[in-house]
Amino acid sequence: MAIGKRNQPPSFIWQGAEYPLVRPADYQAVFVRFQGPEWVFAYSRWSLRLEFCLLSENVNVSAFINMGHDKGGPQTGGPRSNFFAVWSMANGGMPRKGQKMTLETFSEPGLIYLVRVADARIDGKNDPKPDALVYSRVTKVLGVNFK
Numbered sequence: 001m002a003i004g005k006r007n008q009p010p011s012f013i014w015q016g017a018e019y020p021l022v023r024p025a026d027y028q029a030v031f032v033r034f035q036g037p038e039w040v041f042a043y044s045r046w047s048l049r050l051e052f053c054l055l056s057e058n059v060n061v062s063a064f065i066n067m068g069h070d071k072g073g074p075q076t077g078g079p080r081s082n083f084f085a086v087w088s089m090a091n092g093g094m095p096r097k098g099q100k101m102t103l104e105t106f107s108e109p110g111l112i113y114l115v116r117v118a119d120a121r122i123d124g125k126n127d128p129k130p131d132a133l134v135y136s137r138v139t140k141v142l143g144v145n146f147k
Helices: 081-090 103-107
Strands: 025-040 047-052 059-066 113-122 135-147
Touching: 025 103, 047 113, 059 081, 059 113, 081 103, 081 135
Parallel strands: 059 135
Antiparallel strands: 025 047, 025 113, 047 059, 113 135
16 A cells, blocks of 8 residues: 555655856855765766855855866865865965865855856756756856955
8 A cells, every 4th residue: 555645746845055046247255155075977077066145135156166077086176276276265375285175264254255156058068058047156256355
């Protein structure tokens, strides 16, 4: 005997991140949380999601940082990598040799980020997204100020 009501279709509730749509511009933001790094099969790479709250809009948007293609584990990359640049800005300087580059550095109290926000209009296959799937994302962290 089946448990539950018969002839009722299942109900699904989205538990993932929200992906809002705001005007493309540069915004002041505070760091909210990170997700990952996680292996993204569609891109065959590690990705780190950094979530920021735009202060003027009171809405959260995400930055997605490539953490390498080595299936053995995520990599911080060198001085030209996006992770290295954003981490160094949040740290107030480049890491010293042997210094751990922890993700908690992004959430240090008093950090105000200047982020560039644009619409994600292209999918993983470089095809245009339908309007219903377009969302805003942080495309670049321009700087970090300390309160």
